[in-house]
Amino acid sequence: MIGIGIGFKWFIFVVAALVATGSSLMMVTRKNPIHSALWLIVTFFSVAILYVLLNATFIAVAQVMVYAGAIMMLVLFVIMLIHLEWGAQWTSSRSFAKLMGGIITVMLFLQVLAGVFTYSSVGQHGIYSAQKLAEIGNTRAVGGLLYGKYVFAFEVASILLLVGIVGAVLLARKRKD
C-alpha cells in the first residue's frame, strides 16, 4: 500500500509541477493582461499543491488565500479599472531590454539547473519532521515559530508593510493647493 501511496504522490507532484511551469509560460506569453493574471492564479494553485506535498498545509492555504485570492483580485481590479485589457500591445522589435532580460533569464535557469544537479543533503536536518508536524499540527508549528523564535523579523516585516500603507495614504491624499 505504501508503494502505491508514494507513486501517487509522485504522480501528483509531476502533474502539479508541469501545470505550474506550463501556466507560468502561458502567463508571460499572453497579450491580454487579464489572461496573464488568470494564468498566474493557476500557477499559484499548482505551487500550493507542491506545498501540500511538502507537508506545509498552512503555507499552502495561506498562499491560496493571500496570493491567489486577495492579491490577484487586486491586480484584476486595477487592470479592469484603468482598462488595460487591449492597451499594452506586444512590440516585436528586438530591444536592448529584451536581450538583457533573455540573458539574465538563461543565466538564472542555468544556475537553478546546476543547483539541482549538484544537490547534496549536507548540514543539519530541521527538527520539524513530517511525523512531528502531524503530531502538533502544522498551523501550531508555524505560529509558534513566527511568534516565538522569529518574532523580531516578523514585526520588522509588519512595520515595512505599515510604511507602505502610510505611503499609499500620503500619495492618495488630496493636495490643498
Place this chain on the structure above:
Amino acid sequence: MEAVYTLIEMVVKNIVVVLVLMGFVAYTTLLERKLLGRLQVRPGPNRVGPFGLLQPIADGVKSFFKEDIVPDEADKTIYILAPGISLFAALSMFAVIPFGGTITLLGRQINLVVANIDTGLLYLLALATLGEYGVVLGGWASGNKYGVLGALRAAAQMISYEVALGLAVIGTIILAGSLNLGEIVAAQAGMWFIVKYPFGFIFYLVAGLAEINRTPFDMPESESELACGFNIEYSSMKFATFMIAEYAHMFTVAAIVTTLFLGGWMGPWLPGPVWFLIKVFAVIFFFIWERGTYPRLRYDHIMQFGWKVLLPLTLLNVVVTAALVALGVL
C-alpha cells in the same frame, strides 16, 4: 481492502452531500421567494404544484430550455468558465463543514463531514475569495459596461470585507484553540460561541452578507443602477448556474455561522444533522428577513463602513477577546 472501503466511503459521501445540498439550495430559492412575498404582503409563487412546491423544478426546466446567448464582445472562454467557478467554490466550501457526529453504517464508523482537514477554517476563507472570481470574471468577460462596473464593485467589496471576515473568525480560533471545524464544534459543547463572543457573531454576519453580495451589500448586481450588474449578459443555464451558486454560497455561509457560533450540529434529543439544518435555516431565515427589511446602501457608504468602522471594530474585538482569554475570563 480497508483503503478501497475508505475510497468508496469518500466517493459516496461526496455524491450524497452534493445532491442533498443541491436539493436544499433549490428549495432555499423557493423559501426566499415565499418569505419575501409574505414580507411584501403578497403570497409569492403558488401556482406550480401545491403551495408552489414544484416551482424550483419549473425554474430549472425553464432555464434549461432557454436560448443560450454568448455576446459578440465577450471573452468566450472566461465567459463560459465564470459561472462554473462560482458554483465550484460555493460547493467545495461545504466540504469541511461537519453536519453531524459519527454514525455507524454497515459496520463502519462514518464521520459526518466530507473532508476533516486540519486547516478547515483557512480553507473556507481561501475558497470564499475564489468564489468571487466567478462574479468578477463573469462581469468583465461579458464585454458590457454594466457588467464591468459590477465586476469592479464586486472586487473592491470583496477586498474590503474579506479582512473584516477573517478578523471576525479569529476569536473563535482563539476560543477553540484549533482551525479544525470539528474541534471548534466540540469546543462549544458547554457554551455556544455566540454567548462567549457575541460581537464576533455580529461582525461575521455583516461581513458574510457582504461576501455573498446580499442586500444591503448587493452592489455587484444592484438592479436599479447597474441593471443587474455582473450577470447582465448571462442567459439560460449559465444564468441559472450563477443563481444556484449564489444560493449555495448563502447556504454555506449560514452553515459556517452555525458551525462557528451556534454550536454546529450539537443539540439535545434530535440527531445531529437535524439540529444542523434547523440552525442553518434559522440563519437563512434571517438573511431573507433582512433582505426584505433593509434598503440597498450607497457604494461609497459601503466602502467607508468597511474600512473605517468594521475593520477597526473587528481588530479591537480580536484584541479584547485575546486579552480576556489570556486572563482566563472566557
